[in-house]
Amino acid sequence: MIGVFDSGIGGLTVVKSIMAAFPDYDITFFGDTARTPYGIKNPETIIEHTVNSARFLVNNGARLMVIASNTASSIASEILHKTFGLPVFEVINPTVESAISASPGVRIGIIGTRSTVSSGIYESRIKTRLPTAVTTAAACPLIVPLVEEGWFKRPETAMIVKKYLHPLKVRQIDTLILGCSHYPVLKELIQRKIGRRVRIVDTPAAVTENIKFFLRSHPELDTQMLKTGTHQYYVSGLTPQLNRIAQFMINRYVELRHVKI
Amino acid sequence: MIGVFDSGIGGLTVVKSIMAAFPDYDITFFGDTARTPYGIKNPETIIEHTVNSARFLVNNGARLMVIASNTASSIASEILHKTFGLPVFEVINPTVESAISASPGVRIGIIGTRSTVSSGIYESRIKTRLPTAVTTAAACPLIVPLVEEGWFKRPETAMIVKKYLHPLKVRQIDTLILGCSHYPVLKELIQRKIGRRVRIVDTPAAVTENIKFFLRSHPELDTQMLKTGTHQYYVSGLTPQLNRIAQFMINRYVELRHVKI
Numbered sequence: 001m002i003g004v005f006d007s008g009i010g011g012l013t014v015v016k017s018i019m020a021a022f023p024d025y026d027i028t029f030f031g032d033t034a035r036t037p038y039g040i041k042n043p044e045t046i047i048e049h050t051v052n053s054a055r056f057l058v059n060n061g062a063r064l065m066v067i068a069s070n071t072a073s074s075i076a077s078e079i080l081h082k083t084f085g086l087p088v089f090e091v092i093n094p095t096v097e098s099a100i101s102a103s104p105g106v107r108i109g110i111i112g113t114r115s116t117v118s119s120g121i122y123e124s125r126i127k128t129r130l131p132t133a134v135t136t137a138a139a140c141p142l143i144v145p146l147v148e149e150g151w152f153k154r155p156e157t158a159m160i161v162k163k164y165l166h167p168l169k170v171r172q173i174d175t176l177i178l179g180c181s182h183y184p185v186l187k188e189l190i191q192r193k194i195g196r197r198v199r200i201v202d203t204p205a206a207v208t209e210n211i212k213f214f215l216r217s218h219p220e221l222d223t224q225m226l227k228t229g230t231h232q233y234y235v236s237g238l239t240p241q242l243n244r245i246a247q248f249m250i251n252r253y254v255e256l257r258h259v260k261i
Numbered sequence: 262m263i264g265v266f267d268s269g270i271g272g273l274t275v276v277k278s279i280m281a282a283f284p285d286y287d288i289t290f291f292g293d294t295a296r297t298p299y300g301i302k303n304p305e306t307i308i309e310h311t312v313n314s315a316r317f318l319v320n321n322g323a324r325l326m327v328i329a330s331n332t333a334s335s336i337a338s339e340i341l342h343k344t345f346g347l348p349v350f351e352v353i354n355p356t357v358e359s360a361i362s363a364s365p366g367v368r369i370g371i372i373g374t375r376s377t378v379s380s381g382i383y384e385s386r387i388k389t390r391l392p393t394a395v396t397t398a399a400a401c402p403l404i405v406p407l408v409e410e411g412w413f414k415r416p417e418t419a420m421i422v423k424k425y426l427h428p429l430k431v432r433q434i435d436t437l438i439l440g441c442s443h444y445p446v447l448k449e450l451i452q453r454k455i456g457r458r459v460r461i462v463d464t465p466a467a468v469t470e471n472i473k474f475f476l477r478s479h480p481e482l483d484t485q486m487l488k489t490g491t492h493q494y495y496v497s498g499l500t501p502q503l504n505r506i507a508q509f510m511i512n513r514y515v516e517l518r519h520v521k522i
Contacts, residue, residue: 034302041295041498114502145406156424159417237302241375 039115
């Protein structure tokens with residue numbers, strides 16, 4: 001099956017996107033909610049947690065691994081590939097590729113958590129691909145808690161999103177990367193505040209395109225994938241609140257199951 | 262020395278309060294920032310992390326232990342006392358006592374993180390002490406990230422605090438418990454929004470009073486305490502951002518040191 005790993009449950013937006021593209025494929029999600037957030041941890045700790053989480057998915061039958069976490073994507077994807085010998089899809093490169101193709105003037109804005117933005121990972125990958133690109137990044141640490149509070153329609157959320165996007169508007173970006181798996185939930189609001197002419201690129205759509213392309217070009221692997229439409233959701237730490245947030249992310253009823261890893 | 266433990270760095274407000282009351286006493290703070298937040302973790306995990314954190318402080322000379330974390334206070338204080346045989350001060354009981362003495366009509370409001378509020382710990386402790394007490398609790402999950410963003414004076418913060426306090430105003434509370442170590446940083450704003458007639462009780466002041474009383478009545482222990490005015494700050498996960506937030510909490514320059522536990 002397809003294994004989707006995230007440090008928290010934001011990665012359910014990635015599951016939602018993969019599920020829409022591959023409705024019959026078995027998908028197992030694991031969110032390392034007992035150890036979230038990864039962004040503030042050191043690289044060795046992040047690698048250790050990511051490998052342990054991935055091992056759980058592999059032991060449960062994952063033949064293809066998706067890392068929904070931006071932090072784990074930037075640090076641990078090579079190691080996962082080497083450790084388990086599976087195709088590993090991380091979210092950063094496909095998102096950068098999508099943004100570069102979407103951007104007419106290659107003026108790309110990036111929003112993300114403070115740790116993603118201060119890592120500079122999106123900017124450096126964009127510059128590597130296209131040194132003339134103009135990039136601007138803004139850390140938006142309040143968006144994740146606003147989403148997890150379920151405050152999608154509240155005026156405070158709109159004000160805060162507008163404030164965060166202001167420096168990107170000033171820089172006249174033409175494309176905006178949502179560099180955090182929680183943000184697609186607020187995509188409409190973000191689109192309204194950044195302006196209709198700016199193209200929004202999000203990680204779930206980008207990585208799903210990547211998987212589509214990969215499976216089309218590797219039919220031998222595609223035929224090995226279970227296609228019984230079974231979806232399973234595991235987390236390393238479970239609270240009643242987490243189940244509520246999970247619905248927001250994936251826009252359907254899910255039952256998170258607790259597993260000790 | 263006095264060892265102060267918190268799951269994150271909110272507990273620096275407790276250090277600040279203890280420092281003001283005992284300027285000469287050596288204080289060592291340990292924030293388990295690599296594993297924060299505790300509120301979403303299961304009790305066994307919280308106990309394990311708290312004991313490990315406390316061991317670090319004990320090995321470094323702590324003769325008196327303060328648990329600044331609300332979650333760890335409610336779950337792990339007995340176990341710490343039994344494990345290390347030290348006087349252990351948790352924040353909940355002294356705060357409940359302060360609130361009950363401060364409250365003329367015993368109409369007590371409690372604000373805290375979602376996990377503290379849904380645990381019902383403050384309400385049940387208040388009711389145990391005074392069954393006739395009227396309590397109302399409100400979860401305010403956005404206050405911690407707003408404080409950590411440094412948005413003390415922004416209109417969004419005022420709006421959000423006002424919204425969170427609204428149900429408590431309606432219930433006409435006369436006393437308000439700040440049941441989270443981050444909240445004292447916004448005490449003035451909270452006082453303005455809840456109204457001047459409501460008495461605010463915060464955990465740092467309450468636990469500091471408790472320690473004062475204890476050391477006065479146990480001079481034999483008091484004389485053992487180092488009083489060289491040395492203050493040390495350790496965290497299990499360190500980022501540049503964390504040092505910035507630490508200044509907000511304690512209102513002075515601190516240098517957090519990283520330690521692996």
